[in-house]
Amino acid sequence: MKSVKKHTVELLQNHRSIRRFSNKKIPYDDIKNIILSAQAASSSSHGQSYSIINVTDVKKRKLLSEYAGNQEQVVSSSHFFVFCADLNRLEQLSNIEEVDLTESLDSTEMFIIATVDASLAAQNAAIAAEALGLGIVYTGGIRNHPEEVSALLNLPNRVYPIFGMCFGYYDKKQTPELKPRLPIDAVFFENEYKPFSETFPYIQEYDSIMEHYYRNRTSNARNDNWTKVMTNKRKVPRRMNMKSFLEKQGFPFK
Structure with missing residues (x-):
């Protein structure tokens, strides 16, 4: 047990x-x-x-x-x-x-x-x-x-x-396949923030893993990696009305 x-x-x-x-x-x-x-x-x-x-x-x-x-x-x-x-x-x-x-x-x-x-x-x-x-x-x-x-x-x-x-x-x-996460060394640091130059190799490793994941999930119909997905998803600003909505709703950010 x-x-x-x-x-x-x-x-x-x-x-x-x-x-x-x-x-x-x-x-x-x-x-x-x-x-x-x-x-x-x-x-x-x-x-x-x-x-x-x-x-x-x-x-x-x-x-x-x-x-x-x-x-x-x-x-x-x-x-x-x-x-x-x-x-x-x-x-x-x-x-x-x-x-x-x-x-x-x-x-x-x-x-x-x-x-x-x-x-x-x-x-x-x-x-x-x-x-x-x-x-x-x-x-x-x-x-x-x-x-x-x-x-x-x-x-x-x-x-x-x-x-x-x-x-x-x-x-x-x-049940969907378990989605891989970033390598621990890309997000978990000791005593201070690691420079991006030190974590980038782990992200490149992760991109390879995610590329395989996307291909496998879509029977080779999708050729993407995590970096591409994230940058493409965020390149168009979304919900830009949230600040004005929150201010109206009583959250003035002072």
């Missing part, structure tokens, strides 16, 4: 994004444990500056799917959560306590805190779901239309949607 430690490490290192789900619904007890696991994540000063919205309304799920770029799994998955950075709760509490937190809440630091808190909670939720035998996929596409998503979910001031996450059961025979 595998030790718990070994099982946990293998679970983490075998993560795959799942986009094809069955019609089977996740039972409430499992959903509750996923949320409790999310809540157990670290948070800055125990502030827990996030909220999670479980979208069950079919019409809203369909709209969110459209906003995310017609991602079908937003509708077909058993559950779809939207993870939000949330400073509204703290603002409301400060009003009750008659403490003026305006300057603090307006700061870029608090925006970062809320975003990191929500992201840590989301990753705990993802790991808990996979430990329960479920599949997940993050859905950053909801930021394509942040104002529409916020209106649809009735998000108040100082709350914004970071990403969604699909949860569900999947056919393990259709």
